[in-house]
Amino acid sequence: MEALRSVWSWISDGGVGTAATVATFVSTLVSLWFRFWDRPSVEWVLSGYFALSTSASDPERKAIAVMKLWNAGDGRAFRVRVKGVGCRAWLGVDAPPDASWTRLHLREPAAPLVSPGDGVECTVVLMQEEWGASEIEVTWETPPIRRSKVRSRTIRLMDAAAMPED
Secondary structure (H helix, E strand, O other): HHHHHHHHHHHHHHHHHHHHHHHEEEHHHHHHHHHHHHHOOEEEEEEEEEEEEOOOOOOEEEEEEEEEEEEEOOOEEEEEEEEEEOOOOEOOOOOHHHHHHHHHHHHOOOOEEEEEOOEEEEEEEEHHHHHHHHHEEEEEEEOHHHHHHHEEEEEHHOOOOOOOOO
């Protein structure tokens, strides 16, 4: 009987309201934590092959790589751009003539959307001896676009493909 009175006293003194408030607060924290860790993310995978230039007009024997940049994550990437670090890189497969290098490299065209499982083709041109130190910097925006959350990732070329031997 004394136990029943102490329970009734706890209920009438507002203990249930306090317990409900604490339970709601804990539930909200768990939901926010789970939402943060379960959000979609973009993971880039670079694959492709290198070929050495055999053109007589190219005495330096540049290496040309035709690469595919895959979105292997579960999130969408908007306004995807590539930039070469220690090399020249651009989206698309066709190599521009030398006269348009500067104009094309400064413009850095972007792919509007790369969905999960999709990829974009890019071309990389570099000197054979620069291959070990060259990287591609990928930048993209995550949804919602209106907040403009720009992300970037750097991928080493030697992790993507082997340089061909002479």
